[in-house]
Amino acid sequence: MAIGVHNVTKRFGDFVALNDVSLAIPTGSLTVLLGPSGSGKSTLLRVIAGLEQPDSGEVAIFGLDSTALPPQKRGVGFVFQHYASFKRMTVRDNVAFGMKIQKRPKQEIRARVDELLELVQLQGLAGRYPSQLSGGQRQRMALARALAVEPKVLLLDEPFGALDARVRKELRAWLRRLHDEVHVTTVLVTHDQEEAMEVADRIAVVNHGRIEQYGKPRDLYEHPATEFVMTFVGPVTRFGEAYIRPHDLEVELEPNARYEEATVEKVVHLGFEVRVELALAEGEHLEAQLTKREAERLELLEGQRVFVRPSRLTEVEEDAPGARVAS
Amino acid sequence: MSQQAHADPLASSGRPASRPESRGRAVRALLVGVALLYVLVLIVAPLAGIMYYGLRNGLGAITDTFSQPDVTHAFYLTFVIMLITVVVTTVLGLVVAFVLARDRFPGKSLLSAFVNLPLAVSPVVVGLMAILLFGRGGWFEPFFSAQGIQIMFAIPSMVIVTIFISIPFVIREVVPLLEELGMEEEQAAWTLGASRLQTFFRITLPNIRWGLFYGMALSAARAIGEVGAVLVVSGQVQGRTETATLYILRAFDQYQPERGYVVALTLAAFSIVLLIGIEAFKRRSLKRAGQE
Numbered sequence: 001m002a003i004g005v006h007n008v009t010k011r012f013g014d015f016v017a018l019n020d021v022s023l024a025i026p027t028g029s030l031t032v033l034l035g036p037s038g039s040g041k042s043t044l045l046r047v048i049a050g051l052e053q054p055d056s057g058e059v060a061i062f063g064l065d066s067t068a069l070p071p072q073k074r075g076v077g078f079v080f081q082h083y084a085s086f087k088r089m090t091v092r093d094n095v096a097f098g099m100k101i102q103k104r105p106k107q108e109i110r111a112r113v114d115e116l117l118e119l120v121q122l123q124g125l126a127g128r129y130p131s132q133l134s135g136g137q138r139q140r141m142a143l144a145r146a147l148a149v150e151p152k153v154l155l156l157d158e159p160f161g162a163l164d165a166r167v168r169k170e171l172r173a174w175l176r177r178l179h180d181e182v183h184v185t186t187v188l189v190t191h192d193q194e195e196a197m198e199v200a201d202r203i204a205v206v207n208h209g210r211i212e213q214y215g216k217p218r219d220l221y222e223h224p225a226t227e228f229v230m231t232f233v234g235p236v237t238r239f240g241e242a243y244i245r246p247h248d249l250e251v252e253l254e255p256n257a258r259y260e261e262a263t264v265e266k267v268v269h270l271g272f273e274v275r276v277e278l279a280l281a282e283g284e285h286l287e288a289q290l291t292k293r294e295a296e297r298l299e300l301l302e303g304q305r306v307f308v309r310p311s312r313l314t315e316v317e318e319d320a321p322g323a324r325v326a327s
Numbered sequence: 328m329s330q331q332a333h334a335d336p337l338a339s340s341g342r343p344a345s346r347p348e349s350r351g352r353a354v355r356a357l358l359v360g361v362a363l364l365y366v367l368v369l370i371v372a373p374l375a376g377i378m379y380y381g382l383r384n385g386l387g388a389i390t391d392t393f394s395q396p397d398v399t400h401a402f403y404l405t406f407v408i409m410l411i412t413v414v415v416t417t418v419l420g421l422v423v424a425f426v427l428a429r430d431r432f433p434g435k436s437l438l439s440a441f442v443n444l445p446l447a448v449s450p451v452v453v454g455l456m457a458i459l460l461f462g463r464g465g466w467f468e469p470f471f472s473a474q475g476i477q478i479m480f481a482i483p484s485m486v487i488v489t490i491f492i493s494i495p496f497v498i499r500e501v502v503p504l505l506e507e508l509g510m511e512e513e514q515a516a517w518t519l520g521a522s523r524l525q526t527f528f529r530i531t532l533p534n535i536r537w538g539l540f541y542g543m544a545l546s547a548a549r550a551i552g553e554v555g556a557v558l559v560v561s562g563q564v565q566g567r568t569e570t571a572t573l574y575i576l577r578a579f580d581q582y583q584p585e586r587g588y589v590v591a592l593t594l595a596a597f598s599i600v601l602l603i604g605i606e607a608f609k610r611r612s613l614k615r616a617g618q619e
Contacts, residue, residue, distance in 0.1 A: 088534065098521075
């Protein structure tokens with residue numbers, strides 16, 4: 001176990017940012033803290049880094065109680081949402097900063113910086129200043145800078161949050177590959193569930209200062225422990241009393257006893273996916289997600305009468321794998 | 328009201344598109360004229376006057392003035408007071424600026440307001456406050472008397488009042504810079520192993536450097552120019568507690584205006600050099616800020 005968080009509580013004035021949180025993060029994993037803004041996920045990351053002091057509880061890094069250690073002594077690498085580049089330094093000096101503090105020999109620093117710049121694909125930009133880099137490049141520089149001191153754990157606080165959608169997608173795929181190469185225990189904070197599903201080995205869903213569920217991405221999607229996890233991880237639509245995934249809604253043209261009648265309100269073509277907005281006879285709205293092929297077979301038109309039924313109900317399971325505060 | 332009613336139809340019957348534009352240009356020209364005249368009359372003219380009177384009697388008057396031991400001592404004293412003031416207001420100003428920009432505590436806005444107090448209080452009042460604290464019967468007088476340290480009518484009191492008056496400059500320049508910078512760069516440095524001191528010298532100081540120099544230059548200029556407070560506390564002992572500005576006052580009192588002009592011209596020249604420095608710092612500070 002790389003990081004152990006035990007019963008951590010943190011308040012800012014009257015606001016409870018973390019409410020008795022416990023979490024165990026396995027060595028070598030890429031764990032995502034996922035939650036809406038204000039949920040406490042960033043605070044949890046900053047408590048692990050030592051940038052915030054918890055009011056109560058402990059943080060252990062590789063078995064060493066680090067609660068009282070300053071961030072300098074924790075062996076963590078931290079990457080900030082807004083890069084936190086050292087503005088007055090070149091890319092090379094940014095990456096070399098930690099090693100210079102450690103007073104490593106010059107040749108060693110030079111060689112290591114070159115190696116890291118290649119790893120983050122910034123070779124050739126060593127002499128630039130951060131203001132001359134794009135957002136994506138700055139964030140890769142920040143990552144190289146954090147990795148330079150060979151941290152025991154790497155902490156990323158919404159690292160792609162300030163980037164545009166295309167760069168964000170590229171970078172997270174790249175980060176996943178990088179993690180498979182470097183293997184340093186990594187914790188990433190995000191509010192983007194798609195990002196979490198794509199990069200994570202394990203996801204901890206954080207809400208109102210608590211961990212709602214902690215488990216593998218697929219378990220969270222298929223066996224959500226709480227209604228919050230169900231609605232926050234993956235798309236949902238309401239069918240009567242139950243929540244279902246929109247792709248679990250079957251749409252047919254012929255009436256059938258087990259199906260309910262609905263009217264097509266809107267058809268949105270998104271490429272492979274076709275989103276169909278429907279209204280049930282009682283006026284209730286729901287959404288179906290069809291493949292392009294299915295949609296072509298049905299030839300749905302707005303205003304058309306169809307018959308729907310959920311092929312599978314995703315139920316909130318309090319005893320789901322990793323439900324509540326598991327370790 | 329009625330005049331406007333008459334004017335409006337006239338305006339619209341003329342050249343409606345160009346009228347407002349040319350009027351705007353006229354207003355701008357007027358404003359530029361006022362600004363130029365204001366600066367010319369109030370700043371350039373006095374400066375020219377000092378230069379004329381200071382240089383009127385040629386090199387002889389200048390060498391005569393600087394051969395006076397009172398004059399050289401007055402410049403020496405002004406320089407010493409300025410140096411101590413700049414060092415103290417820089418070091419303590421940085422501390423206060425960090426507290427104001429980074430910490431949250433009850434009474435912070437009060438502290439922030441108090442920092443600007445020296446700008447609002449008349450220097451003569453500052454001098455009076457020093458007398459009340461350190462003069463005969465003052466709160467701190469027994470303590471210093473017991474140590475055999477003379478504060479009033481001596482250099483310590485002159486330094487104290489000058490520091491008091493120069494407190495705001497560094498703080499006012501540095502606080503907004505620190506607030507704008509935020510803490511992320513510093514926190515990144517911490518996680519990379521840098522101590523707080525290393526972080527200050529390697530990360531924070533380079534970021535606030537030009538603003539800090541600007542504040543220091545303002546502080547120095549204020550220290551050199553101070554008269555009122557120093558006049559009250561110094562006792563004006565010739566050749567001992569007389570700064571350059573006090574010397575100028577005495578020169579005129581004693582009907583030796585020629586020496587007064589030369590000293591004044593020297594101070595003005597120094598201020599102009601400082602001013603050029605200030606402008607250069609400000610420009611660099613703004614340019615750097617704009618770069619990000």
